[in-house]
Amino acid sequence: MTEKRRKKRILYIEHYAGSPGMGMEFRPYYLAREWMKMGYRVDILAADYSHLRTRNPVIHHDFECTVEDGIRYHWVHTGEYSGNGVSRALTMEQFVRKTWCAARKIAKRYRPDVIITSSTYPLDTFTGQRVRRYTGKGIGQKKAVLIHEVHDMWPATLIEVGGMSKYNPFTIAMQIGENSAYKRSDAVVSLPPLTESYMKEHGLGDGKWHHIPNGILEEEWMDPEPLPAEHQALLSGLKDRRRFIVGYFGGHALSNALDTLLDAAKYTEERGGRASYVLVGDGVEKKDLMKKAERMGLSEVYFLPKIPKKAIPTLTEYFDCTYVGAKNSSLYRFGLCMNKIFDSMMAGKPILCAISTPDDIVTGNGAGIMIPSDSPKEIDAAVAGWESLSPDALKQMGDSGRRAAIEKYTYRKLAEEFAKLFRS
Numbered sequence: 001m002t003e004k005r006r007k008k009r010i011l012y013i014e015h016y017a018g019s020p021g022m023g024m025e026f027r028p029y030y031l032a033r034e035w036m037k038m039g040y041r042v043d044i045l046a047a048d049y050s051h052l053r054t055r056n057p058v059i060h061h062d063f064e065c066t067v068e069d070g071i072r073y074h075w076v077h078t079g080e081y082s083g084n085g086v087s088r089a090l091t092m093e094q095f096v097r098k099t100w101c102a103a104r105k106i107a108k109r110y111r112p113d114v115i116i117t118s119s120t121y122p123l124d125t126f127t128g129q130r131v132r133r134y135t136g137k138g139i140g141q142k143k144a145v146l147i148h149e150v151h152d153m154w155p156a157t158l159i160e161v162g163g164m165s166k167y168n169p170f171t172i173a174m175q176i177g178e179n180s181a182y183k184r185s186d187a188v189v190s191l192p193p194l195t196e197s198y199m200k201e202h203g204l205g206d207g208k209w210h211h212i213p214n215g216i217l218e219e220e221w222m223d224p225e226p227l228p229a230e231h232q233a234l235l236s237g238l239k240d241r242r243r244f245i246v247g248y249f250g251g252h253a254l255s256n257a258l259d260t261l262l263d264a265a266k267y268t269e270e271r272g273g274r275a276s277y278v279l280v281g282d283g284v285e286k287k288d289l290m291k292k293a294e295r296m297g298l299s300e301v302y303f304l305p306k307i308p309k310k311a312i313p314t315l316t317e318y319f320d321c322t323y324v325g326a327k328n329s330s331l332y333r334f335g336l337c338m339n340k341i342f343d344s345m346m347a348g349k350p351i352l353c354a355i356s357t358p359d360d361i362v363t364g365n366g367a368g369i370m371i372p373s374d375s376p377k378e379i380d381a382a383v384a385g386w387e388s389l390s391p392d393a394l395k396q397m398g399d400s401g402r403r404a405a406i407e408k409y410t411y412r413k414l415a416e417e418f419a420k421l422f423r424s
Contacts, residue, residue: 012042036071149188188208195209215405220310252281260354261325320394354375
């Protein structure tokens with residue numbers, strides 16, 4: 001590793017960036033940790049409030065810095081919001097406006113060699129582009145490499161899922177940002193795997209597209225936290241009864257298609273199957289799901305509170321398979337990048353993925369099966385087939401997924417792949 005490379009600085013612009021101590025989003029933290037091990041300095045530019053975090057920082061002025069595990073977080077005050085309405089849009093405007101106006105100061109203070117724009121929405125590309133303009137001013141210094149990272153396909157998500165008109169001013173602004181990011185970035189990193197042709201239609205040049213998905217951190221699986229007593233008691237009881245546990249962990253939102261899972265559970269109970277369905281987590285739909293399960297008279301569906309991320313490995317030890325589902329949506333033509341898929345692989349449990357998509361990440365890695373969205377009968381049929389398999393056969397499938405996670409999807413490997421772009 002050369003002296004020049006050890007001194008490289010990365011500026012990671014991600015409105016919603018978090019950490020294990022603060023809560024989601026975790027990707028900037030995990031990548032930053034790996035890059036620091038490789039000799040880079042990482043500065044993360046984020047908003048002081050995010051609905052995804054469990055703990056938000058308290059700051060007294062814009063660009064106040066806090067340090068977590070050696071990573072420098074620089075906070076921009078944007079105010080709080082609720083839901084996905086005007087108040088959230090205003091925080092986006094504040095974040096982009098403040099960082100854009102401070103671009104010269106940011107470039108001078110952080111002296112980035114690499115700038116990554118990675119907010120859910122694409123407007124942060126304008127900040128990244130302006131900061132880059134002020135880099136490379138010293139003798140022998142080069143302009144920073146600008147990389148745009150895509151998590152969600154905005155504005156396609158707003159139009160196809162949110163029902164917004166493509167003529168809505170907000171949608172138009174997002175489209176302008178997306179097109180600019182594809183045209184003016186040195187490279188684009190896509191978490192979904194099937195986006196290249198779409199991005200080229202919107203201005204991306206040849207050779208600039210790179211797929212670097214989410215992944216797993218092996219250390220989190222080596223020393224996991226224990227389960228709360230409530231979870232331990234229920235799951236141990238189900239195991240004592242020799243039940244086949246279909247497990248779900250994560251958000252309880254409409255997009256997760258948990259109502260379809262309840263419909264599948266009804267079919268399971270009607271045929272006298274030995275599967276129990278355990279849903280762990282929280283979300284806006286949880287109360288309605290619990291009421292639905294009660295109305296349907298489901299005796300083998302159980303709801304448990306959310307748990308810390310570090311306890312997921314302990315939880316999944318009790319599962320016989322994991323469920324990942326989603327409502328049918330044209331957006332899944334771009335493929336999958338859900339964290340719970342990679343966590344399920346690392347758990348070494350067969351994955352029942354009920355999502356209509358051309359992406360074969362589950363079956364391609366021998367980690368489980370994929371069936372169409374909104375198909376409760378097919379879910380029950382898959383569960384019935386797995387109920388009859390030997391433990392060794394289930395283990396073989398789970399082990400295949402775990403091997404894939406370790407071989408392809410650790411954050412160390414993903415960070416190394418990402419770092420190749422820093423020399424663009």
